[in-house]
Amino acid sequence: MGRPGAEKLATYRCAPHVSWTVERNGLLLLNAGNAKACPLGYPQAALWELLSRGNSYRQVVSKMRAIALLSAEATERFIADTMESWVEAGLLLREDRDG
Amino acid sequence: MANISITNACNRDCSYCFARSPAPRNMTIPEFERSLDFVQRSGMDQVRLLGGEPTLHPDFPRFVDSVLSRGLRLLIFSNGLMPEPAVRCLESAPADRAAVLINVAVPGECRPEEDLGQRSTLRRLGRRATLGLNIYAPTVRPDFLLGLIRDLGLSPCIRLGLAHCRVDQTNRFLHPRYYRVVGQGLAGFAGAARAEGVALEFDCGFVPCMFPPGFLDTAGITASDIGLRCSPLLDVLPDSRVVCCYPLASLHCEPIPEHHDAAWMRNRFEARFSWLRPAGIFRECAGCGLRASGQCAGGCLAAAMGRLRRAPFAVSLPNG
Numbered sequence: 001m002g003r004p005g006a007e008k009l010a011t012y013r014c015a016p017h018v019s020w021t022v023e024r025n026g027l028l029l030l031n032a033g034n035a036k037a038c039p040l041g042y043p044q045a046a047l048w049e050l051l052s053r054g055n056s057y058r059q060v061v062s063k064m065r066a067i068a069l070l071s072a073e074a075t076e077r078f079i080a081d082t083m084e085s086w087v088e089a090g091l092l093l094r095e096d097r098d099g
Numbered sequence: 100m101a102n103i104s105i106t107n108a109c110n111r112d113c114s115y116c117f118a119r120s121p122a123p124r125n126m127t128i129p130e131f132e133r134s135l136d137f138v139q140r141s142g143m144d145q146v147r148l149l150g151g152e153p154t155l156h157p158d159f160p161r162f163v164d165s166v167l168s169r170g171l172r173l174l175i176f177s178n179g180l181m182p183e184p185a186v187r188c189l190e191s192a193p194a195d196r197a198a199v200l201i202n203v204a205v206p207g208e209c210r211p212e213e214d215l216g217q218r219s220t221l222r223r224l225g226r227r228a229t230l231g232l233n234i235y236a237p238t239v240r241p242d243f244l245l246g247l248i249r250d251l252g253l254s255p256c257i258r259l260g261l262a263h264c265r266v267d268q269t270n271r272f273l274h275p276r277y278y279r280v281v282g283q284g285l286a287g288f289a290g291a292a293r294a295e296g297v298a299l300e301f302d303c304g305f306v307p308c309m310f311p312p313g314f315l316d317t318a319g320i321t322a323s324d325i326g327l328r329c330s331p332l333l334d335v336l337p338d339s340r341v342v343c344c345y346p347l348a349s350l351h352c353e354p355i356p357e358h359h360d361a362a363w364m365r366n367r368f369e370a371r372f373s374w375l376r377p378a379g380i381f382r383e384c385a386g387c388g389l390r391a392s393g394q395c396a397g398g399c400l401a402a403a404m405g406r407l408r409r410a411p412f413a414v415s416l417p418n419g
Contacts, residue, residue, distance in 0.1 A: 008417070010415065010416050010417075011413055011414070012415075012416070013413040014409075014413070018409075019407040020407070020408050020409075021403075021407060021408065022382060023382050023384075023385045024383050025385070028377060030374055030377060030407070031374065032374045032375075034374075035374040036374070037378075039385065052408070052410040052412050053412075057416050057417075060414065079416070096418055
């Protein structure tokens with residue numbers, strides 16, 4: 001049981017066996033676990049790059065807003081939707097917990 | 100064909116070698132015979148003996164006899180610094196079934212006695228010997244080989260190899276950023292070789308885009324001849340384990356299968372490393388027409404691995 005009023009957090013981790021290469025037009029994610037490749041164009045590639053560099057969620061939102069020229073709300077929605085799609089693709093692992 | 104590395108002992112210390120091992124080991128006779136069984140079970144008609152320096156194996160002449168007595172053809176990969184019994188053994192082997200590829204040292208990069216030793220072996224083996232050169236830096240040029248072929252009466256063929264990295268990149272290797280410089284140089288050299296009637300063979304890892312436009316057509320080589328050379332070769336190591344190829348050796352190995360053949364094993368290795376195939380050695384590989392049309396595999400997998408990034412990142416988001 002979490003503490004009353006504690007913020008719920010979803011932690012996303014890079015799945016083991018996932019690596020990537022920088023390509024001319026984005027990134028290519030390679031999953032040795034399922035032998036699948038996932039090319040990322042803009043702006044998804046920018047999001048993966050920011051995550052891989054260890055930025056916090058707030059930093060990612062701030063930088064993605066500057067990159068994608070979206071509102072704060074739209075940026076957060078984009079990040080959440082994109083990361084969920086990566087969870088479905090086996091590229092990220094999601095763990096829910098109380099903050 | 101199959102590569103059987105019968106020893107990892109060597110009498111040279113080439114900086115680019117991807118087969119060096121801290122603990123030299125010689126393949127035993129039963130292990131060698133089991134390797135030959137595997138070769139024959141796979142329907143292959145040629146055995147290639149590698150090292151280390153394979154002629155240093157104390158049973159080298161016996162191994163040669165064993166290969167030839169099974170009706171197989173033989174190709175030895177050597178640095179040319181052979182013990183006398185090995186040279187005599189190869190001199191007396193039937194020339195149409197036993198050949199030697201001698202990877203020569205670049206002038207100035209070996210000791211004088213090594214240079215003399217190589218020349219002595221080459222002179223004695225004559226047309227049984229084909230020259231090979233491993234290009235480990237853009238400054239390594241094959242031009243001097245034409246003089247050796249002419250002066251020593253060697254087979255009019257040169258096998259060119261790119262020094263590939265081990266996945267741990269602990270050896271000296273030719274970085275793909277230099278491939279186009281090397282390709283330009285080789286295109287010029289090919290003209291001189293052709294003029295002397297010397298054929299060029301390209302080992303694995305070359306890519307069509309490293310050569311200047313028009314070169315492949317002029318040389319009568321198709322893009323896929325060059326670009327599809329990266330596939331599981333199957334190298335049998337001195338301890339009789341099988342690896343996909345030497346550069347990828349540290350990633351995965353398997354024992355020689357009791358009942359299956361090389362095709363079965365190649366499929367296993369191909370499946371094991373298939374996830375890497377979409378990455379090529381260059382950033383431009385992903386959008387390359389030659390790859391899309393199946394004429395190029397994107398170069399050496401070990402070099403492609405050198406481009407991989409990994410980071411165990413984690414980020415927490417407010418949930419809901």
